[in-house]
Amino acid sequence: MARIVLGVGGGIAAYKVASLLRLFTESGHDVTVVPTESALHFVGAPTWEALSGKPVQTDVWTSVHEVPHVRLGKTADLVVVAPATADLLARAAHGLAGDLLTNVLLTARCPIVMAPAMHTEMWEHPATQANVETLTERGVHVIPPASGRLTGADTGPGRLPEPEELYAVCERLLAHGASQPAAAGELPLAGRRVVVSAGGTREPLDPVRFLGNRSSGKQGFALAEVAAARGAEVVLVAANSSLPAPAGVKVVPVETALELESAVTDAARDADVVVMAAAVADFRPATYVDTKIKKSHDPGDPDAAPTIELVRNPDILAGLVRDRGDEANPVIVGFAAETGDASGSVLDHGRDKLVRKGSDLLVVNEVGVDRTFGADDNTVHILRQGSSHVVDVGPATKHDVAAAVWDAVQEIL
Template identity: 65%
Template sequence: MSRAAGHQAAFRIVLGVSGGIAAYKACEVVRTLAEDGHDVRVVPTDAALRFVGEATWAALSGQPVHTGVFDDVHEVPHVAIGQQADLVLVVPATADLLARAASGRADDLLTSTLLTARCPVIYAPAMHTEMWEHPATVANVETLRARGAIVIEPAEGRLTGADSGKGRLPDPAAIVEVGYEILHSGRAPRSPGRAPDLAGRHVVVSAGGTREALDPVRFLGNRSSGRQGYALARAALSRGAQVTLVAANVALDDVAGAKTVRVGSAAELRDAVVDAAADADAVVMAAAVADFRPRGYRDAKIKKTSDPDDAPVIELERTADILAELSANRVRAGQIIVGFAAETGDAGASVLDHGRAKLASKGCDLLVVNEVGADRGFESEQNQGVILDHDGGSTEVPRGSKSALAHALWDHVVERLPA
């Protein structure tokens, strides 16, 4: 599906392809970028051409394809391609390519391009689990991240042959979204040696809406789509963070590079978030968590009788206050806790009055207050809000993309993280 409507600007994008079986999936990346109107130059390694031929890359990109530094030498491609790029994507990035990039090798056109690029560089690794977990690969990934590159965590699933585990290439569409996030945020470092502001940080984000079961077919729930939480996860990844995404009843594509934990109820979400928060630098509770649940669960479907006055009475009980618990029991010094408050004003207080009261009662560091209604907040592509901090400050974020609100919030988190 084309994303041209959401990404108007045309960029010069280099797609590096290294020699792994997942190289065929990079074809979808080229197609999407080209259909969205971007100028795409494919730079494969010689090994990559064993999996997908030169003619395929040229046809999809509309650009000539070379692998060596001596092709079209008068144009100095080993320098010019990297210098002129707005973004470099390496899909897939094999263990060998990561090693050569980390050591600064320049023995083909792709590695030479990586050395000359002064734009954001994203690596999407794909390899067997043992290769990904090998100390040499771990060290190479750490080196590249420290220099400012974004290395997306591979997905878990079926690998080549009968093997399964971590090392699978994330979905191509999700990789493209990470690239767009970086291009449009303008926050990625554009010079080697300067790491993104969330590099080396682990952040936990909750998203979606919990559901509290009444019987085998019914539940109490809410209208949260999870889009804001997913935007927060993508934004954090684009800024170099390791992301754990706790998703409650969300029907969205996976965020490439995030560890996603799927939950249903408020109790399940509480357990998943508390577990993930054990080594987190920041926790952002963007999920809409049910305040109440049915006191009793019916094992069989609640039947409707012929009597119009015979309606069941449902007793409710409070669910755990996850935000207050996280704020009161911080497991790491300097851990930042962020809450979201979906509010409506009433006769007694405004939306911001309710938000300030909630910030004080929960004990969190930051609270994003959203005014919600039929046409705003939930199930929308856009959002707006006010970021309140525990020192009394406030920052208004005007109506715009949920990505814009996400980056505004991460700016506040970064300011408060200990060095």
């Protein structure tokens, strides 16, 4: 059970936060709701008190003998602010302390999550973006708003993510910091820019067929979610995945290996870490046919089939290492799906590939029938360049694997 302070800003999206509060309390967390005065115009104190089981206050003058403006922040395991309005972001960025919530933000020595929600024009205003940048640099985990229907007929970025998404981010953040709560500025990946690739590429043969693989993208998405929970700014290059976009993560959808190479190379230019978890096709058809390839109707050869010429796709991981040269940044992590065979074990093949690719880390997946692809857990071995030490993980969930990978990356950083 964690002690959570749930700050509520004065925006129409406050009604959605009642569902977030219910998710926290049903999971056994001890939640204190601290709304702003304007938030109570949208959802009244009786609602927050009934759902949390605790009294609600907005100012620093109630129960002064308990010094709530200091006690709440110092004793919390997590502070969550949703919706974080433009005004609230500005006050937090400038260290103002005019009510109980802004006092809590100044005294908190635990992770802080802020989920902005406002009209698109307010979100995109340079002042708001500057405030978000300031908060992020201090280690506050700012979850970018979703795009969708806003107040009235407006549509665009500025919508509060769904309560389930916010809850998932908070739970992972709590899981990371449960043993020793850190100050907001001490999130291990705060201020870092991370690029993760996920999913499986598809190489089109004709308008209805493609060469592909069984990758679900689950591991890459888990890597992106855990990195975001640890404070990183994350770009997720997703190939053909139907998984929902992780809260707080920028998703760049791609289809082919060449598209993935372009997107990853572009995003990696100012990245601190690149993790290549996508299953990239080694080959693609040499020629794309504009119309559907038909079966043969030659009566002399009813079993005739077309011959498809393949060409090799670029080795994206090796290209990233080559482009980096002698620089230390970015840290590059590769993934390799391997099976043992007569020529060597899974680890033997993994070590050979680590040397060939030149990445800093190589995460070797054990694959085979009914293993890894599409499953919710897997077994991996994390190898580090220049070291004989192996980190064995699993069978474990994708998120546990992701946590182990980021632990290894943090050692390098």
